[in-house]
Amino acid sequence: MRKDKRKIKKAVIAAAGYGTRFLPATKNQPKEMLPIIDKPIIHHLVEECVASGIENIIIVTRAGQGIMEDYFDNSLELEYMLDKNGKSELLKKVREIPQLANFVYVRQKKNLPYGNGTPLLVAAPLIDDDESIVYMFGDDLTISKTPVAKQLIDIFYKEDPTAVLAVQEVPDSEVERYGTVKYKNIAKNYEISTILEKMPLGKNPSNNAQFGRFVFSHQVIKQVKKTPTGKDGELWIADVLNNLAQNAKKVIAQPIEGKWLTTGDPLHYMQTQVLFALERSDIGNDFSKFLEGLDLHNAPRVTK
Numbered sequence: 001m002r003k004d005k006r007k008i009k010k011a012v013i014a015a016a017g018y019g020t021r022f023l024p025a026t027k028n029q030p031k032e033m034l035p036i037i038d039k040p041i042i043h044h045l046v047e048e049c050v051a052s053g054i055e056n057i058i059i060v061t062r063a064g065q066g067i068m069e070d071y072f073d074n075s076l077e078l079e080y081m082l083d084k085n086g087k088s089e090l091l092k093k094v095r096e097i098p099q100l101a102n103f104v105y106v107r108q109k110k111n112l113p114y115g116n117g118t119p120l121l122v123a124a125p126l127i128d129d130d131e132s133i134v135y136m137f138g139d140d141l142t143i144s145k146t147p148v149a150k151q152l153i154d155i156f157y158k159e160d161p162t163a164v165l166a167v168q169e170v171p172d173s174e175v176e177r178y179g180t181v182k183y184k185n186i187a188k189n190y191e192i193s194t195i196l197e198k199m200p201l202g203k204n205p206s207n208n209a210q211f212g213r214f215v216f217s218h219q220v221i222k223q224v225k226k227t228p229t230g231k232d233g234e235l236w237i238a239d240v241l242n243n244l245a246q247n248a249k250k251v252i253a254q255p256i257e258g259k260w261l262t263t264g265d266p267l268h269y270m271q272t273q274v275l276f277a278l279e280r281s282d283i284g285n286d287f288s289k290f291l292e293g294l295d296l297h298n299a300p301r302v303t304k
Contacts, residue, residue: 008132008153008215009056011049014119015042015138016062016108021265030065032138034269036276037283041263042068043097044141050100052150054134057101058126060119062108072103115235120216120224129218132156137212141272143279144258148213151256156215159189161250163220163241166213168260175201178209179238181253192245192253195238197231208253210238211260219249 019031026034032042042059049057061068075094082091108122116137127133134149142148152164167181179197182205183190196205214237223240230239245251261272277287 006128006131007053008134008156009054010058010127010131011054011056011134011136011149012058012060012119012123012127013042013045013049013136013138014060014116014212015065015068016060016119016122017138018062022269028064029067030061030138031263033067033071034263036141036263036273037280040071041141042138043071045136045138046072046100048142048147048149049134049136051147052134052153054149055101056104058104058106058123060106060108060122069103069105072098072100074098113229113233113235115229116212117224117227117235117237117240120221121235124221124225127218127221132215132217135212135214135216139262139264140212141261141263141276142213142256142258143261143275144256146257148256148258148260149215151258152213152215152254155252155254159250159252161191161252162217162244163249164215164252164254165195165210165237165241166256166260167208167210167253168256169207170209172201172207175199175204175207175209178211179236180204180206181208181210182206183253190252190254192241192251194242194245195253197236197238208255210253211262213256219244 015030015032017031019026022031022034033040036044046057059068079091079094082094104126106122106126108118112118112121120135134153136149144151148166152166156164170178176198179195180199181192182194182196184193185191194205195210220240223244227235227240227243230236241251259275261268261275263269263272278284
C-alpha cells in the first residue's frame with residue numbers, strides 16, 4: 001500500500017431493489033430485511049463491513065424502505081421493555097446494533113437508470129476524490145474465516161489496482177445467471193481483460209462469476225458517471241469495469257476463500273438459511289441432526 005493512499009473506511013451497500021421474486025413478503029419490507037435465522041440479510045452485510053475495518057456505511061435505498069433506518073437506530077420502547085423484564089442479553093444485542101457503524105441513507109431516485117451500477121451514482125457525492133470504497137450488493141452473503149471484504153481490501157492494498165471484484169467458480173448450469181470473467185494472466189495476479197454478463201454456456205469466458213463484493217478506487221466512480229446504459233437499458237458494473245480494463249487500468253477478479261451465497265430468489269435464500277444455521281454454534285448440531293433425520297425419499301413433491 002502506498003503511503004499516500006487513504007485507508008478504506010467507507011462502504012456502499014446497494015439496497016434499492018423491489019425484491020419481486022419474494023412477493024408478497026416484500027410488499028411492505030425490503031428484501032434485505034428478510035431474516036437469515038435471527039438477523040436481517042443487511043445486518044450480516046454490515047457485520048462483514050465492520051469486521052473488515054469499515055466505519056462509515058452508505059445504504060442506497062428507495063422510497064418506502066424506512067424500516068432499514070429504524071433497524072439500525074435505537075428502539076427506546078423495546079429497550080425499556082427488555083430492561084424492565086431482566087432480559088439483559090437481548091438488551092445488549094439490541095443496543096449494539098446502532099453502534100456497529102456510522103450510517104447514511106440515500107434514496108435512488110426514479111430519474112436514474114436501473115442497474116447494479118446505479119447506486120454508485122447515488123452515493124458519488126458522498127465519496128471523496130481520493131477515497132476508495134467497498135461496494136456490496138444487498139442480497140449476496142458470504143461464509144468465510146477471513147471476511148471477504150477484508151480479503152479484497154488486502155489485495156487492493158497489495159496490487160494497487162483500479163478495482164478488485166470477488167469471483168467464485170459456478171457450475172455450468174448457473175453460468176448464464178452471472179457475469180463471468182476473462183483473465184489476462186491468471187497465474188500472475190488475476191487481472192482481467194473483460195467481464196461478459198449472463199452469457200449462455202459455451203460463450204462464457206470462464207466459470208468464475210462476479211458477485212456482490214468489490215473494492216473501487218475513485219476512478220471507478222468517475223467511470224460510472226460517463227458509462228452509458230447497456231444490455232436491457234441498465235447501468236452495469238461489468239460495462240464500467242470493462243471500459244477501465246480496456247483503457248489499460250488494472251482490474252483484478254479475485255477468487256475468494258470461503259463461500260458465496262446469494263439470497264436473490266427463494267431457492268437460494270432457503271439454501272443460505274440452511275448453511276448459516278449449520279454454522280451456528282448454538283443451533284448447528286441440533287439442526288444437523290434434524291436434517292439427517294428427514295425422510296427425503298418419502299417427502300412430498302410438487303408435480304408440474
